[in-house]
Amino acid sequence: DISAEEQQFNDLIAQDSRIEPRDWMPEAYRKTLIRQIAQHAHSEIIGMQPESNWILRAPSLKRKAILIAKVQDEAGHGLYLYSAAQTLGVGRDEMTEQLIAGTARYSSIFNYATPTWADMGSIGWLVDGAAICNQVPLCRASYGPYGRAMVRICKEESFHQRQGFEILLELMNGTPEQRQMAQESVNRWYWPALMMFGPPDDDSPNSARSMAWKIKRFSNDELRRRFVGMLVPQAEVLGLTLPDPDLTWNEEKQAYDMGQPDWDEFHEVLAGRGQMNAQRMQRRRDAHDEGAWVREAAAAYAARQSATTER
Numbered sequence: 001d002i003s004a005e006e007q008q009f010n011d012l013i014a015q016d017s018r019i020e021p022r023d024w025m026p027e028a029y030r031k032t033l034i035r036q037i038a039q040h041a042h043s044e045i046i047g048m049q050p051e052s053n054w055i056l057r058a059p060s061l062k063r064k065a066i067l068i069a070k071v072q073d074e075a076g077h078g079l080y081l082y083s084a085a086q087t088l089g090v091g092r093d094e095m096t097e098q099l100i101a102g103t104a105r106y107s108s109i110f111n112y113a114t115p116t117w118a119d120m121g122s123i124g125w126l127v128d129g130a131a132i133c134n135q136v137p138l139c140r141a142s143y144g145p146y147g148r149a150m151v152r153i154c155k156e157e158s159f160h161q162r163q164g165f166e167i168l169l170e171l172m173n174g175t176p177e178q179r180q181m182a183q184e185s186v187n188r189w190y191w192p193a194l195m196m197f198g199p200p201d202d203d204s205p206n207s208a209r210s211m212a213w214k215i216k217r218f219s220n221d222e223l224r225r226r227f228v229g230m231l232v233p234q235a236e237v238l239g240l241t242l243p244d245p246d247l248t249w250n251e252e253k254q255a256y257d258m259g260q261p262d263w264d265e266f267h268e269v270l271a272g273r274g275q276m277n278a279q280r281m282q283r284r285r286d287a288h289d290e291g292a293w294v295r296e297a298a299a300a301y302a303a304r305q306s307a308t309t310e311r
């Protein structure tokens with residue numbers, strides 16, 4: 001026995017139609033979207049840090065210009081996503097407060113250090129690669145503003161992925177030291193990149209409901225498998241080894257058998273005890289404090305503008 005509005009919501013989901021901000025939606029649907037979209041937005045904002053670490057040290061003017069543009073794109077993605085979350089009734093200030101207070105989640109991947117230039121290649125190839133694999137299906141998410149934001153974000157991510165691939169390709173065509181630097185970096189980023197897809201399916205509390213609501217279209221493990229399938233031929237082109245001794249083609253399943261990431265490490269990072277968690281949070285808090293004068297100036301300007309138009 002359900003209400004007419006709930007029936008209409010269920011029908012829209014069943015028809016693969018879209019839910020828009022003014023439509024009725026179950027409170028749990030709204031909450032889960034706010035959770036996922038805000039986490040995603042925070043990931044983009046915190047995700048600027050590992051690469052901005054290299055802007056001043058990029059090996060050429062061209063590389064520097066590309067890296068600056070990529071980090072700016074990430075800021076832009078964060079802003080589209082905060083706007084999408086705002087259509088669900090949560091305030092930007094509230095989301096920012098949660099990030100600053102350390103009570104919000106952001107992707108585990110951004111808590112790893114970037115000690116070498118090759119890490120810029122690995123982030124583009126593996127981290128943006130994983131992001132695309134996860135986000136292309138999100139373009140069809142049932143919530144309209146989220147799906148539409150994803151379309152634009154995915155276009156930019158595919159450029160990011162290619163620039164990372166190209167950094168690694170150039171290193172692999174370089175000196176033995178450069179090739180070694182690329183392989184060492186891929187060894188460090190491979191497993192954390194696989195963790196971006198979330199815990200294994202039998203340990204993923206949100207998956208079943210999010211799939212029934214057509215927010216998620218594929219399970220965490222399914223997307224992880226697809227990603228590895230996409231990487232194998234690209235690694236061959238690069239001449240890089242993927243650091244998984246159990247990675248083998250299974251003819252019968254027509255898919256790769258693969259090893260498992262270290263899930264204890266994943267839970268440690270989620271609990272705030274990863275390599276760079278404390279530093280990432282401190283940097284975000286400092287940036288927030290340093291930006292106070294900009295927010296004050298913008299608010300003062302907006303107040304004066306509205307006073308002028310009222311007159």
Ligand code: FAQ
Pocket residue numbers: 035036039040041043044047048074105106107108109123127128131134195196197198199203204205206207210216220270
């Ligand atoms: N890190 O039940 P599930 C980028 C949490 S790409 C941290 O499976 P769900 C681009 C999860 O939130 C990165 N936490 O959850 C870029 C949940 O916790 P909660 C961002 C994780 O939501 C590239 C709990 O574990 N992309 O930024 C992680 O159904 C380069 C249980 O998990 C997105 O956010 C993790 N890896 O599935 C930027 C994509 N995995 O909330 C800069 C959108 C899981 O119950 C440079 N999000 N958790 O306390 C999604 O697709 C989903 O939210 C999943 C998780 C797949 C991440």
